[in-house]
Amino acid sequence: MAITNKLRIGILGASGYTGAELLRLLARHPGVEIKLLTADRQAGKPIAEIFPHLGRLDLPIPVKIEDADWSGVDLAFCCLPHGTTQEVIAALPLHLKVVDLSADFRLTDIASYATWYGHEHRAPELQKQAVYGLTELARAAVAGARLVANPGCYPTSAQLPLMPLLEAGLISADDIIIDAKSGVTGAGRDPKQQNLYAEVTEGIHAYGIASHRHAPEIEQGLSEAAGKKVTVNFTPHLMPMSRGILSTIYVRLANGSNAEGLRQELARRYAGEAFVRMLPPGQAPATRHVRGSNHCLMNVFADRVPGRAILVSVIDNLVKGASGQAVQNMNVMAGWPETTALDQQPLFP
Amino acid sequence: MAITNKLRIGILGASGYTGAELLRLLARHPGVEIKLLTADRQAGKPIAEIFPHLGRLDLPIPVKIEDADWSGVDLAFCCLPHGTTQEVIAALPLHLKVVDLSADFRLTDIASYATWYGHEHRAPELQKQAVYGLTELARAAVAGARLVANPGCYPTSAQLPLMPLLEAGLISADDIIIDAKSGVTGAGRDPKQQNLYAEVTEGIHAYGIASHRHAPEIEQGLSEAAGKKVTVNFTPHLMPMSRGILSTIYVRLANGSNAEGLRQELARRYAGEAFVRMLPPGQAPATRHVRGSNHCLMNVFADRVPGRAILVSVIDNLVKGASGQAVQNMNVMAGWPETTALDQQPLFP
Amino acid sequence: MAITNKLRIGILGASGYTGAELLRLLARHPGVEIKLLTADRQAGKPIAEIFPHLGRLDLPIPVKIEDADWSGVDLAFCCLPHGTTQEVIAALPLHLKVVDLSADFRLTDIASYATWYGHEHRAPELQKQAVYGLTELARAAVAGARLVANPGCYPTSAQLPLMPLLEAGLISADDIIIDAKSGVTGAGRDPKQQNLYAEVTEGIHAYGIASHRHAPEIEQGLSEAAGKKVTVNFTPHLMPMSRGILSTIYVRLANGSNAEGLRQELARRYAGEAFVRMLPPGQAPATRHVRGSNHCLMNVFADRVPGRAILVSVIDNLVKGASGQAVQNMNVMAGWPETTALDQQPLFP
Amino acid sequence: MAITNKLRIGILGASGYTGAELLRLLARHPGVEIKLLTADRQAGKPIAEIFPHLGRLDLPIPVKIEDADWSGVDLAFCCLPHGTTQEVIAALPLHLKVVDLSADFRLTDIASYATWYGHEHRAPELQKQAVYGLTELARAAVAGARLVANPGCYPTSAQLPLMPLLEAGLISADDIIIDAKSGVTGAGRDPKQQNLYAEVTEGIHAYGIASHRHAPEIEQGLSEAAGKKVTVNFTPHLMPMSRGILSTIYVRLANGSNAEGLRQELARRYAGEAFVRMLPPGQAPATRHVRGSNHCLMNVFADRVPGRAILVSVIDNLVKGASGQAVQNMNVMAGWPETTALDQQPLFP
Secondary structure (H helix, E strand, O other), X not given: OOOOXXXXXXXXXXXXXXXXHHHHHHOOOOOEEEEEEEOOOOOOOOHHHHOXXXXXXXXXXXXXXXXXXXXHOOEEEEOOOOOHHHHHXXXXXXXXXXXXXXXXXXXXXXXXXXXXXXXXXXXXXXXXXXXXXXXXXXXXXXXXXXXXXXXXXXXXHHXXXXXXXXXXXXXXXXXXXXXXXXXXXXXXXXXXXXXXXXXXXXXXXXXXXXXXXXXXXXXXXXXXXXXXXXXXEEEEEEOOOOOOEEEEEEEEEOOOOOHXXXXXXXXXXXXXXXXXXXXXXXXXOEHHHOOOOOXXXXXXXXXXXXXXXXXXXXXXXXXXXXXXXXXXXXXXXXXXXXXXXXXXXXXXO | OOOOOOEEEEEEOOOOHXXXXXXXXHOOOOOEEXXXXXXXXXXXXXXXXXXXXXXXXXXXXXXXXXXXXXXXXXXXXXXXXXXXXXXHHHOOOOOOEEEEOOOOOOOOOHHHHHHHHOOOOOOHHHHHHOEEOOHXXXXXHHHOOOEEEOOOHHHHHHHHHHHHHHHXXXXXXXXXXXXXXXOHHHHOOOOOHHHEXXXXXXXXXXXXXXXXXXXXXXXXXXXXXXXXXXXXXXXXXXXXXXXXXXXXXXXXXXXXXXXXXXXXXXXXXXXXXXXXXXXXXXOOOEHHHOXXXXXXXXXXXXXXXXXXXXXXXXXXXXXXXHXXXXXXXXXXXXXXXXXXXXXXXXXXX | OOOOOOEEEEEEOOOOHHHHHHHHHHOOOOOEXXXXXXXXXXXXXXXXXXXXXXXXXXXOOXXXXXXXXXXXXXXXXXXXXXXXXXXXXXXXXXXXXXXXXOOOOOOOOHHHHHHHHOOOOOOHHHHHHOEEOOHHHHHHHHHOOOEEEOOOHHHHHHHHHHHHHHHOOOEOOOOOEEEEEEOHHHXXXXXXXXXXXXXXXXXXXXOOOOOOOHHHHHHHHHHHHHOOOOOOEEEEEEOOOOOOEEEEXXXXXXXXXXXXXXXXXXXXXXXXXXXXXXXXOOOOOEHHHOOOOOOEEEEEEEOOOOOEEEEEEEEOOOHHHHHHXXXXXXXXXXXXXXXXXXXXXXXOO | OOOOOOEEEEEEOOOOHHHHHHHHHHOOOOOEEEEEEEOOOOOOOOHHHHOHHHOOOOOOOOEOHHHOOHHHOOEEEEOOOOOHHHHHHHOOOOOOEEEEOOOOOOOOOHHHHHHHHOOOOOOHHXXXXXXXXXXXXXXXXXXXXXXXXOOOHHHHHHHHHHHHHHHOOOEOOOOOEEEEEEOHHHHOOOOOHHHEHHHHOOOOEEOOOOOOOHHHHHHHHHHHHHOOOOOOEEEEEEOOOOOOEEEEEXXXXXXXXXXXXXXXXXXXXXXOOOOEEEOOOOOOOXXXXXXXXXXXXXXXXXXXXXXXXXXXEEEOOOHHHHHHHHHHXXXXXXXXXOOOOOOOOOOOO
16 A cells, blocks of 8 residues: 555554554554654653653654644544543644544434543534444445544444344344443553452453443444434443453344345455454354454344244453554545455464 | 161262362262272272362272172262163162262253253153152152152253242243353363363353253253143353352343342242242342352342342352252252252352 | 450551451451541541452451551551651550551661652651561560561561571672562552553553562662662562562672572571461462462572572562561461461462 | 565474464464474364464364375474484474474483483484574574574573573572472473362462473473572472463572672663563562563562572563574574564463
8 A cells, every 4th residue: 555645643542552562563553654643641751751652653742732742743643531532622623534433422422422431422513424334334434534433332332233133123122231341442442440450350240231332322323323212231340351342142033034135144244354254154253353353243143932042252452442543443444445454363372 | 867777879970170169069978988999981090089188088990880789779879971871870789879960860851861961861761769859849749759860050040040939920021031150160071172271261152052961951840830731031151160050030120029039038938948049128139159069059140130139140060050959859869858968168269 | 266355456457458458368367356447548448449359357447547546556557648647647546556567667877767768758757666576586675665667568578588698698798689579469459550450451561670678678688688888779660460579699709608598597587477488399489379479489599600599489468578477467466376367378269 | 575486385293272372373474384294183174263262263174193295395393202202303304494382302411301201302303403592581592503402481481581681690500499380381282180170270289299201301401601600599380370381589699799780781772673662660570570471570689698699580481481482583594573473462361
């Protein structure tokens, strides 16, 4: 790929895990140049100190957001907490394209946003322009977007298998149970007692039962695919792994459909995709087979209970569930091959 | 507790994890004396070599099963693989009481056994005498049993919350989904590639989807409780922890019931129990809070989907899911306080 | 053991890991009654909320230290941070016996304390009365002490094998290298980024190289044993395990001694001990074989380099390295069998 | 890099961890084409079954070694067990270049080989042609080699910091202690009880104390650098991580040298290297900062004991310690930029 004019990149909130992951991936991207990094408490520290594993890279020193000079930047990845993100992005110069990794522009219904996030949306006009960037299912819209709302990790893992099946009418929209298991990096790098090594290793628990903020995001995509309002059971679990999400999804078959039909529909739908792949019949997806990659593996299994089927999908929450999909969206926005800088194989073991 | 005549104990298959766990627990039991250990490939090796963590204990050297002298033994714990177990137990002298930790005598329907285990049952008469030892729900029968079939780990975690609710008619028997997450010791100590550290750490996958042998065992208990044949969705997952099972169970409420009613029924049912405990409203059970103990923690949560609720239960698969419940059953059989030797608090962190 | 008058116990700083571990162990102690718990930020919360694994126990609700009523307490375990500990203990009523788990009274040389801890000692008179409680090597003094300075985890693991060898003149005092590997709970329960699961799992690094505060504590014991000032190389490493310390210690043999002689001396010295055990020749100690127990396992190996030997010792840092040894010291102070409440076998796997 | 004639590659023993790692790395190499894979028990199975994480790659199906057709292969990576490797490589056609990842051609002294490996060397003539491929220190010889003996993982981590210091005469050759901590993949993928998840997680132990086969390999390099026979203390430890080796090395300073001088010498020596990097003063290398990469990080620390210093180095045992260095050697042999296909950043967390 011969790229003459490099896209100049800024990363807002570069000191967290998704920031580090963007730096890791973009380090091998021939079309970009990283011009600006921001960090809050860690402003002024070289990246080699914040993330010693990236110590080889020649990178700008992070500045505070208020000291950022946007004139030399073409596209910003935004890795800030929800709430403040809205205000920061609303204040960015208009020449900038933005891929936002927060939840701030994902929900098209700002009333729903207010309910789940506890405050009125602070940039409702901007929200209307945002494109929800589940790349495989929104490619055309992403290509023309100025602001892409990069999907959440759980929603990515749940919507990729469910949306095509709902669109095809192969499963019931009224009986969807998503039991998700996540690695710890989904909770970020801020020090919290509950995420200490000794509190997480060698154990598992459910959290946010019937109250996790990714539920309305999942439902938004499913409702669109089903053509009607969908409410799901979504139960996330925290388990001892740094990276990865596995979603085990229990569905009711529509009249006349069966598990093999579901497999074939998903296989057909994702046949040409570089990152989403249906496994051979009977092979169970494992998070360790996507670690560090932008891949999503999935499969469908018949249930012993008549009329039901089981979907399983896996992604790396920091890659396809965050920074990898963000780079994929940037590639689409820039008209580059979608796999640019995302061609690394998973790291196993 | 003043015990004058000690119960003389034999352990068949003492070199596996459940054998080690029996030795750990019985080391503090004032009523027993360990007289006989068997092991196959490791016969002749002192326990201090097989299990250095037990090197302080004064224990008999394991012999091969065919060299065992049963005359000085009153009760045997049997930790052998299924299939051979039937023949071994059938050949034991009749004065021996037996707590069998294998699956061999758990299914009362020997046709079902044949279907799921791939061969005809080899001791059908003995099967008729066996008592399924889910202690809290079968205390009286266990007390009078000669042969106790100690429940499987998954069935223990699923039946304890589900059976009382089915008996009380508070949930539908036709729509039960059990998503279970297990530690690795459930797979035993035999070397298998899939259980190597590097194949298990930092990842998760489902296995035995719609085909795990604990499904018919779970269904047997639930059917009894419901008074009708129950078929469940049971999907186990293997995750990186040595010990522990968490079952997330999705149920449909019976007409008129709600999640809080389920909580109260389970709290009432287990109010006097030493090992089974309902957590306060909203507190999610975590496997790390039962590690090393005979405890089962559970809770009930309302779902956002109308008419549904979520049950969560946790046990240590090697204790309440195997050796701890076996000791509990022995205590009941011997007329001792049920908590004898099982009063250790969980090990956290 | 028939105990009529129970010892009334207070625990200062009950919301950390060593506090939880004291509660776990004392729950099975027939001679004590827990009357008072203090916690700072968590005052007013029941222990069942702070430590759900202990939810079964009937315990007082923690109060703030300034609200503590000491009149009904006979012995206090102090689990507070260094520095403040001095002032708190100095202000305690004189009828109280104290086992202090902090570093505050371990260094007999208060000038050394000031150097390593960055401030003058605030209770130098009290320091003079304190007894360093490495139980096996200080039993008589502990028995008569009012204030026991409970040894640090690293010093316990290093001094137990080294002190008898220095006393016996079997190794050189001038060439001792201690390469120690520790679990994460040694760093406490306060949220710090460096102790997050994702920062610790699947990796290892050295820290505090040539500057760790346990170095002077180790050297104090070794100097006493050697009868001369000893300076050691002490290099701790943080690794992904919750509990455990393994010390690999490289020593130079004194003239005429050899590795087997070292083994025999240590075996002889600890022959009657309940918790310290020399393994059979060639068997390498593993932290997993002491987890949850008050045991210390050790062994000695010949080196290929002439004139050198290798010592290896393992403990559980929260038990023999902290709360277990504290209970052991209390047992000695109270005249009870030293193993009371410490007779649990290690939890493996 | 424009490469017209691709190098045709064979991998012998492709079903182990180093085989998988070669496939992962070579997947992004523009200069090679994988033409032949062999496996023993897994011959006939597609790689997608043996290693599902590589399921996207278009690869030949592994055949048994005796069925291999070497006519279309230019260079073979050999990932077979020691012993058989000698015979297999001796039988290969002479047009083939070979990078051997086993230990078979690493020791130039075949008497030493016989002592440590328990049998006479079976290809002593071939041994004479082999080049020990510690790339940074043997570049010229590697460039001209037909057969490269790829260094062991422990030797790589120990020789990289030690050899330049011995060559420069800055440390004593008579007092070198290497305390190494390794991840589990170093033990391979064959099922062994001691490498099961439940036997490894949450613990650490030393093994092969004073008897590990990497000791003579380490000493060979150090002796060459020192210009005299060197015997080291080498003590490896197994710990719960899949990948990574950390070596903590205790050295005695030569007269007049000091820790900072050692730092500067190593920094100078590796200044132009892409993969070996001296960290800033005081920063401790961590294995997690090299995971998945071909990097070696190192640093030097002053000791409190006068006249001594501490070196620390980290590598990923499967990359710089095996397959990555093998690819690096191939790049040198083929005259390509050394970083080709090795430019991925480490995967953290």
